[in-house]
Amino acid sequence: MLDIILGVFTDNGLVMAFLVIGITMWLAYLISNKLTKGRIHGSAIAIVLGLVLAYIGGVATDGSKGLSDVSFLAGVGFLGGSMLRDFAIVATSFGANFDEIKKAGFRGIISLFVGVLLSFIVGVIFAFMFGYTDPVDMTTIGAGTVTYIVGPVTGAALGASSEIIAISIAAGLVKSVLVMISTPFVAKYIGLNNPMSAMVFGGLMGTTSGVTGGLAATDPKLVPYGAVTATFYTGLGCLLAPTILFLITDMIF
Amino acid sequence: MVIYGVAILAGCFLVGTVVGEFIGAIMGVDSNVGGVGIAMLLLIIVVDKLIKAGKISKPALDGLSFWNQMYIPVVIAMAASQNVLGALTGGPLAIIAGIAVVIISLACVPLISGKQKEAAITSPTIGGEADA
Numbered sequence: 001m002l003d004i005i006l007g008v009f010t011d012n013g014l015v016m017a018f019l020v021i022g023i024t025m026w027l028a029y030l031i032s033n034k035l036t037k038g039r040i041h042g043s044a045i046a047i048v049l050g051l052v053l054a055y056i057g058g059v060a061t062d063g064s065k066g067l068s069d070v071s072f073l074a075g076v077g078f079l080g081g082s083m084l085r086d087f088a089i090v091a092t093s094f095g096a097n098f099d100e101i102k103k104a105g106f107r108g109i110i111s112l113f114v115g116v117l118l119s120f121i122v123g124v125i126f127a128f129m130f131g132y133t134d135p136v137d138m139t140t141i142g143a144g145t146v147t148y149i150v151g152p153v154t155g156a157a158l159g160a161s162s163e164i165i166a167i168s169i170a171a172g173l174v175k176s177v178l179v180m181i182s183t184p185f186v187a188k189y190i191g192l193n194n195p196m197s198a199m200v201f202g203g204l205m206g207t208t209s210g211v212t213g214g215l216a217a218t219d220p221k222l223v224p225y226g227a228v229t230a231t232f233y234t235g236l237g238c239l240l241a242p243t244i245l246f247l248i249t250d251m252i253f
Numbered sequence: 254m255v256i257y258g259v260a261i262l263a264g265c266f267l268v269g270t271v272v273g274e275f276i277g278a279i280m281g282v283d284s285n286v287g288g289v290g291i292a293m294l295l296l297i298i299v300v301d302k303l304i305k306a307g308k309i310s311k312p313a314l315d316g317l318s319f320w321n322q323m324y325i326p327v328v329i330a331m332a333a334s335q336n337v338l339g340a341l342t343g344g345p346l347a348i349i350a351g352i353a354v355v356i357i358s359l360a361c362v363p364l365i366s367g368k369q370k371e372a373a374i375t376s377p378t379i380g381g382e383a384d385a
Contacts, residue, residue, distance in 0.1 A: 050332030058338030080330030170343020174351025235286030
């Protein structure tokens with residue numbers, strides 16, 4: 001009996017995901033309206049619920065893909081995977097104002113370089129403070145604080161140990177999760193209410209999942225502006241970290 | 254037809270992704286460089302041209318609008334498939350460095366964006382109801 005039901009859920013993963021995410025959002029908006037009287041945006045609560053589910057999934061299965069490691073919920077991983085995520089991000093630009101993007105273009109590019117450099121330096125400093133003095137280790141951990149993709153790419157290029165690569169991925173994950181959760185709460189203090197600051201925010205934070213999730217929870221209209229810069233960040237990080245940034249780190253230490 | 258809008262979106266997405274992969278390959282990076290960003294700019298330009306020329310129907314715009322509004326559910330599914338356990342069990346260095354980099358980067362947002370008018374968000378194109 002249970003086997004048949006779970007079998008249907010497993011075989012129809014994406015459809016199952018629509019249901020699970022739909023219920024999650026309904027619950028989140030219910031909490032938002034009834035418990036916080038709309039003060040905390042429903043999508044912010046939904047994202048936190050998603051992260052809690054991911055944690056439960058991780059504990060239950062010991063896997064690395066959150067809830068989607070549970071076999072009959074694998075469709076959630078597909079719905080939230082890079083293909084549909086990027087497809088939906090592109091769709092958010094429908095309704096974005098091209099003039100605003102052009103106007104903020106220069107500061108957006110500046111924020112990209114500052115963002116990668118700043119994240120890298122912070123990561124290297126903390127790696128040093130925790131006793132890592134090998135330039136390869138420091139660069140890999142610094143790259144991890146850029147994003148959790150830049151970390152392993154850099155580590156693999158420089159031949160870092162798997163333990164260091166794991167730390168770099170974890171640092172990037174902490175960054176991404178924290179950006180998702182904290183953005184709606186700090187938005188008003190950092191002036192995150194217009195296309196220009198959203199683009200700068202995307203360029204500085206860079207983690208696509210963090211930026212788009214955080215902006216969605218703050219004001220969905222800002223998502224395309226943050227996403228348009230953030231999508232260049234990981235690529236720029238992969239370009240700079242194992243090359244110029246490693247050489248500089250190697251020279252200093 | 255709804256599918257026309259979805260097809261335009263798919264076309265822009267694929268062109269952007271291919272260009273991003275090429276940029277990555279030229280730079281010698283094993284990563285897609287800005288593919289999604291390029292696809293977004295392409296979609297804005299293409300849809301703007303089609304609307305101005307009156308060559309896109311309401312159902313086709315609805316196809317775009319559907320995926321535009323599916324964005325939040327997709328982000329929640331993404332959040333639910335993150336390695337949260339990995340983030341929390343990555344040791345103190347990973348957690349402290351992650352927290353520090355977020356705080357410092359957030360503090361830099363107003364420094365680079367400067368003073369801006371609030372809520373200057375206008376949408377020139379129809380549809381695009383992003384609020385979910």
